Amino acid sequence: MTTLSTAPEPSVRKRAARHPYLTALTTTRGRIGLLLVGLVVLGGLLAPLLTSYDPTDQSGDTLLAPGSAGHLLGTDDLGRDLLSRVLYGIRADLEVIATGVPLGALLGCAFALLAAVHPVLDTVAQRLFDLVLAFPGLILALAITAVLGPGRLPVIVVIALAEIPVFGRQLRGAILVQREREYAVAARVGGTGRARLLLRHILPNCADPLVVQLALSLTIAVFLEGAMSFLGVGVRPPEPTLGSLLSQALPYLAQAPFFAAGPMLSVTLLVLGFSLLSEALNREVRR
Template identity: 40%
Template sequence: MAELVKNTANITTVNVEEELTPPWKEAWQSFCKNKLALVGLGIVIFFILLAFIAPSVAPYSSTDQNLVERLQAPSGKHWFGTDDFGRDIFSRILYGARISLWVGFFSVLGSVILGTLLGIVAGYYGRWVDAIISRCFDIMLAFPSILLAIAVVAILGPSLQNALIAIAIINIPNFGRLVRSKVLSVKQEEYIMAARAVGMKDTRILFRHILPNSISPVIVQATLAIATAIIEAAALGFLGLGAQAPTPEWGKMLSDSKQYLVQAPWTLFFPGIAIMLTVLGFNLMGDGLRDVLDPKMKQ
């Protein structure tokens, strides 16, 4: 009898521990089961670390020119070779990681903040507020994203900061419509109706109850949007509308080296590989987060 009671107590303890498992811990355990997502996370962490330690790791300055060593092939002295101004490509890629990640993170952060605010207001209040905001989103989405970004940069002027603003603007509708659709379903829940019935203010309902229950798809979309933002920043840099010389931005490096494709292919290969790996890392990580946070994927 004593052994039976002991076993019953152990089973009860295990059940209680499983019930008390924090949601974030459960999500992390599910994320760790996805090997590709872990590979993506590893790639992202690797490039973030490179961006932070670039000044300590880079063997040369990213802007110093040495025309005597221009267009040298990869060697022990210059691991990734040199460009048409004799600048070390390895050092420029390390510093370029800081720029590309900075543009990716902060442009998406701006899109998330503005898009979430507009989406939550449109979904909660509805009627003419929803109509105006939704039509603005539809108009922006009617244009190809890169063309809209080019138009914004053309108005503001070519620079890295203006490219960041342009990328943030073109991604606002994506987050706005995502949040709006989520709010439309969440606001019909009984606990929201109860909060209204007791006279709770709209701002408290929005930011205490609706927003926390609508944020999961935003996290997934933001992770994937960073990858898109890095590509868009590289595209604007390639067109001469983003970072300006001698800034070591990966897209600008591709643009400056395109005429040496046959003579010095390494000048295009290594920046292109850096863009590809970074985008791949964020995409794999975003897919893993979607599998963890999306209830439909769980089912």
């Protein structure tokens, strides 16, 4: 007698066991986002191999020259190679956002965990979040720059401060939901301590929305760094950033539009790539 097997097919089991983050990266949005971000990141990391020009070297012979065999993207108003400045500008932007966003995420999560321990700490954390959120990003940037002066450190500090309440409120809300679930109630009844319950049981179940927020925050950080550099309160020249390159290109848009093409394309690819990744992750973790 032949019996029918009720076990799922191997392909079904494989899909079911696949982590939602990996599944998100295999979707159309995830693949395109990963490709766009990967292209820009590789360009910044491989800058010394992709160009032989120093981004600060000036030449009086080729001012605002269009693209050529020697300068693929042309030169700026001081004769500096635009391809070199764009690639090193990408590197500078990546260093800033890759430091500021994780730092803000860690601090925000730390405040949220403290808030979950005691109602008084919760009130203090909420008021701190409100204080930071009371200042728009650029106003906060100008205030920090007025104290620390322009440079790379103020940009990192501004990005981190802007992200603290975002991640703090995200994790706090997730903790409030998770600690009322059956598994958390059962753990408390079984005698699990508050700290162990929070760190070993509740926190791992709050990771998914934080990962989605991380991808979205990288997009916001690109805008924030670009805005600060565009206004002249970011990374100091002559070190290039994408925002400072756009600021320098603004007076020459009519006569040399190629000046702004490289940094504008890089910013667009980064923002679009991070946005697609955040959408793909959000769709998968909500299933």
